[in-house]
Amino acid sequence: MSAKIKIFALLLVVISAASTTLFTQEEPPPITIRPTPSEEVILAVADVQPLNAARSGELSEAIRVFNQVLWDDLAFSGFFTLAGKSFYPPEPIVRPEDVRYEAWATLPWSVSFLTAGTLDISGGILKAELRLFDMKARTPMPGLRISGEKDQIRSMAHRWADEIVYRLTAGASRGVAMTKIAFTSRRGNAKEIHVMDYDGYNSRAFTHNNAINLFPGWAPDNSKLSFVSYRTGKPEINVYSYIDGSRVAFPMFNSFASTPAISPSGTEIAFSLRTPRGDSDLFVSKLDGSGRRNISNHPAADFAPTWSPSGRQIAFASGRETRPGHNQIYICDADGSNVRRIVKEGGDADSPAWSPDGRWIAFHWKPYRSSKYDIFIAEAASGQIRQLTSGAGSNEVPTWAPDGRHIAFQSNRTGSWQIYIMLLDGTELRMITRQGNNTSPAWSGYFRQVSEN
Numbered sequence: 001m002s003a004k005i006k007i008f009a010l011l012l013v014v015i016s017a018a019s020t021t022l023f024t025q026e027e028p029p030p031i032t033i034r035p036t037p038s039e040e041v042i043l044a045v046a047d048v049q050p051l052n053a054a055r056s057g058e059l060s061e062a063i064r065v066f067n068q069v070l071w072d073d074l075a076f077s078g079f080f081t082l083a084g085k086s087f088y089p090p091e092p093i094v095r096p097e098d099v100r101y102e103a104w105a106t107l108p109w110s111v112s113f114l115t116a117g118t119l120d121i122s123g124g125i126l127k128a129e130l131r132l133f134d135m136k137a138r139t140p141m142p143g144l145r146i147s148g149e150k151d152q153i154r155s156m157a158h159r160w161a162d163e164i165v166y167r168l169t170a171g172a173s174r175g176v177a178m179t180k181i182a183f184t185s186r187r188g189n190a191k192e193i194h195v196m197d198y199d200g201y202n203s204r205a206f207t208h209n210n211a212i213n214l215f216p217g218w219a220p221d222n223s224k225l226s227f228v229s230y231r232t233g234k235p236e237i238n239v240y241s242y243i244d245g246s247r248v249a250f251p252m253f254n255s256f257a258s259t260p261a262i263s264p265s266g267t268e269i270a271f272s273l274r275t276p277r278g279d280s281d282l283f284v285s286k287l288d289g290s291g292r293r294n295i296s297n298h299p300a301a302d303f304a305p306t307w308s309p310s311g312r313q314i315a316f317a318s319g320r321e322t323r324p325g326h327n328q329i330y331i332c333d334a335d336g337s338n339v340r341r342i343v344k345e346g347g348d349a350d351s352p353a354w355s356p357d358g359r360w361i362a363f364h365w366k367p368y369r370s371s372k373y374d375i376f377i378a379e380a381a382s383g384q385i386r387q388l389t390s391g392a393g394s395n396e397v398p399t400w401a402p403d404g405r406h407i408a409f410q411s412n413r414t415g416s417w418q419i420y421i422m423l424l425d426g427t428e429l430r431m432i433t434r435q436g437n438n439t440s441p442a443w444s445g446y447f448r449q450v451s452e453n
Contacts, residue, residue, distance in 0.1 A: 200432025
């Protein structure tokens with residue numbers, strides 16, 4: 001089977017029968033990952049070739065990396081059936097006229113599109129010229145030129161992968177290959193905030209204070225990161241510029257502060273703060289900490305707020321209506337009114353995350369009598385629940401990719417806490433961290449790109 005077509009989630013991507021709700025015997029309607037292709041798209045991914053054969057040795061490693069990264073990115077997108085390379089015509093594609101449409105037409109399947117291209121180097125700068133071909137119309141499509149230094153070869157492949165997704169979905173999706181994931185990494189006694197590419201590569205420390213730093217979250221335009229830091233000895237909200245690393249002024253409340261979340265408008269921040277009663281309430285303030293107001297004001301612990309995409313509602317975890325140590329997921333209006341409970345079946349739930357389209361709330365949950373946490377999603381309107389993970393270990397703290405088709409989470413299924421990513425139906429599961437213990441992933445939004453034509 002590996003020599004044939006590698007099949008990926010297409011059209012209607014459905015949560016399998018094993019992942020349906022634990023609390024009803026009636027088969028619920030399937031979950032559709034949007035956007036979906038209107039028809040099966042079979043994509044051939046021809047290896048990028050050296051533009052000049054004399055430089056093939058110098059370019060061999062860059063070409064190997066580019067080809068592997070591009071394949072992995074397109075596989076993870078979930079939009080395409082990737083045609084196995086062992087069936088491709090043997091002639092390398094260096095120029096558009098090298099595509100022999102008649103030879104491709106003899107394959108066991110009908111290829112919809114083909115990507116190919118060349119790589120060159122001049123003055124230490126890599127230059128890629130990349131093309132798409134409409135194999136049914138037998139015509140080349142507009143190409144893209146990308147350049148970068150040798151250590152940017154992965155980024156160059158990511159960029160082309162996202163361009164392919166954008167073009168072949170008619171702009172319905174921008175792909176996730178150029179996105180980032182922030183997370184907490186423990187290496188030694190400190191827990192620093194790190195940022196990595198979506199696939200786990202190019203990880204770097206964002207904080208360097210040798211303290212405990214937790215719960216990173218992105219501003220909607222990726223310009224800032226919020227998190228909790230113990231750098232002063234007690235937990236305080238910190239907001240830093242992602243662009244230059246400077247600290248944004250935010251007050252110290254002289255109390256236990258946690259789980260910050262910047263609003264979709266980028267002008268407000270929600271967080272939990274211990275009150276004089278000894279419990280934590282939800283507060284909302286402007287991004288500089290001014291205008292602080294208590295929106296929950298409840299004697300139980302309220303924490304882990306997440307904004308709806310419209311900014312009109314907030315989902316959160318709370319110990320109200322449950323016994324100690326057993327929290328549930330609630331939704332309220334942004335001013336704290338109209339509180340309603342989402343998870344009603346008992347157990348312990350935490351870390352809600354609102355999907356980019358506003359339909360779903362992901363969270364981790366240990367249902368009644370279960371021994372571990374798994375990732376679930378609940379429909380915000382109906383409360384209907386689906387299970388996304390199962391098997392060994394606890395799976396916790398879900399975060400959505402900006403396309404709403406992928407989720408990252410932390411799991412200890414291998415014995416240590418690591419970050420995983422997957423399609424919403426559980427396929428294309430990948431462990432993307434391996435060093436130290438890594439928790440609390442936060443997927444960025446889209447970064448703005450400028451094409452080089």
